[in-house]
Amino acid sequence: MSTTLKLKLNAFLERHLPERRVFLKSDTDTRFVRLRPGVQLAGLVGCSALLAWSIIATAVLLMDSIGSGNFRDQARRDQHVYQERLNALAGERDARAEEALAAQQRFNSALDRISDMQSELLASETRRRELETGIGVIQSTLRRTMQERDGARGELGDLKSAMVESGNTPAAGPGKDSTLDFLTAALEDTADERDQIEANAQDALRQADDMATELALLRDQNDAIFRQLEEAMTVSVAPLDKMFKAAGMNPDSLLNQVRRGYSGQGGPLTPISLSTMGEDPSPDASRANRILDQMDRLNLYRIAAEKAPFAVPVKAAYRFTSGFGYRRDPKTGGRRMHAGVDFAGPVGTPLYATADGTVIHAGWSSGYGRLVKIKHEFGIETRFGHMSRIAVKVGQKVSRGDRIGDMGASGRVTGPHLHYEVRVGGQAVNPMTYIKASRDVF
Structure with missing residues (x-):
């Protein structure tokens, strides 16, 4: 910086910041400090900077305090919203649990009804087979009796012809009268027995018709029960299957692993067989077995759900x-x-x-x-x-x-x-x- 510029700057500062002297007096001595314009300018700039820094720092702290208060309020609001959401989810979970419990109760009731209906079906099948056997015996007896009756009539006709040809009449002697009376009584007894067998056969046929009607009603009731059970199993198993898939777990391999490692219930449920003659399962038995398979799958899902987080x-x-x-x-x-x-x-x-x-x-x-x-x-x-x-x-x-x-x-x-x-x-x-x-x- 040139000397002329320094002089001009010093003169400018002298006009606004004239040189000052500060005297420091003690008991034995007096001293003074000379405050030149440059020193005064440096002090003024320093004080101004310190004042500006204090103002800025105070403003920053005040803004941070206000912002922190807003953040806390926002956090409280978020926590309140999240808590309400959790409460809603908890309520929904409880409702689903109640629905599952009600479905399980309905399922158990329907299963009891199926067991009763199966017992009735077995009893009805036994009664039907007994009636069929009885009807067959009655028909055989009726045919044999009718043959015997026809044979007796033929023998009676032959006897009458022989008596006429020999010139003997039924009134010729007491022996012939007794023979005719015996044959007549035998024919009447045979006719009465035939009529009784026919009546028994008609009763058996009516009972067979009644049993057929009862079996048809039982089949309709079974069909309605099976539909309810199939719908209940679908509602119960489908969400569990979806849950495991959503968690990235293969349901089939998962259930196979549970089936291999779990032995607390002794394996799968025993299939139902309604036939007493070693025949193929009926459609109802097949449907019941499919429901039992779904029950086993549901039970395995329940076990797996307890073992996964x-x-x-x-x-x-x-x-x-x-x-x-x-x-x-x-x-x-x-x-x-x-x-x-x-x-x-x-x-x-x-x-x-x-x-x-x-x-x-x-x-x-x-x-x-x-x-x-x-x-x-x-x-x-x-x-x-x-x-x-x-x-x-x-x-x-x-x-x-x-x-x-x-x-x-x-x-x-x-x-x-x-x-x-x-x-x-x-x-x-x-x-x-x-x-x-x-x-x-x-």
Whole structure:
């Protein structure tokens, strides 16, 4: 900078910021500090900058406080909406459970009716066969009696002809009279027996007609019962089949695995046979056997559903804070894979097993904090992390709905929540796939 410019700048500052002296006096000495225009300008600029920074910082803090209040209000509103949604889902689940229970009761009642109808059908078939046998015997006896009657009439005619040819009349002697009386009585008895057999045959035919009518009514009733049972089984089995498919599980291979490993009920139900003569099953028997097959499938589905993690691990109020997949790490800010889902709630919120299984880990694990691992069927494993208390031990058998501990903030966390994982064959999968698949079933 040139000397002329410096002089002009100094003169400008002298007009607005003249040089000042500050005297500092003590008991033995007096000193002064010279405040040149440049020093005064530097101090003024510094004070102005400090004042501007204070104003800006105050404004930022005030805006952040207002924004935080808005975020808290929004979070409360979101939590309220989510709680209402959870309540609605819980109500819908309870309604589905009541419908399933009512359908099961109707199914059991219809099954009892089928059993009674089968007993009646067997009794009717036995009675029909007995009547057919009796009618056959009556017809054979009637034919034999009619032949005997015709033979007796022929013999009587021959006897009369022989008596006429020999010149003897029926009144010629007491022996002949007794013979004629005997033959006449025998013919009358034979005629009476024939009439009785004909009457018995007519009664048997009427009873056979009545039995045929009764059998037709029974078949109509059976058809109506079978239709109700088939509809009930379709309504019961179809949602379960859809649930397993939505969870990415093959229903057929799943049921085969359950059938091989489950022996508590002694295998499938015994097929029904209504025939007493070793004949092929009737259409009703075939329909009944198909229903029994569906009942066996429904029972296997029920067993499989207990062994797969279709339940929600938290039954109290919670907030869903993080889903499955890549996300920004809450600690480092980097992008990392989140292998589970997070349910936030107060410390001490009860946690429950989501399927039947065996506890294979119950203790501290780096990052997870207090961790519980449960091994289930079909190669599935569930993990419950960041717990405040563990209520199970390694090797313990648990069922779906058993309490395994409490929610906490142990391990690498920013606040109390449950980190819930589902692993299939050692690979992490989205737990919400199972939870969403079961919403319309349980």
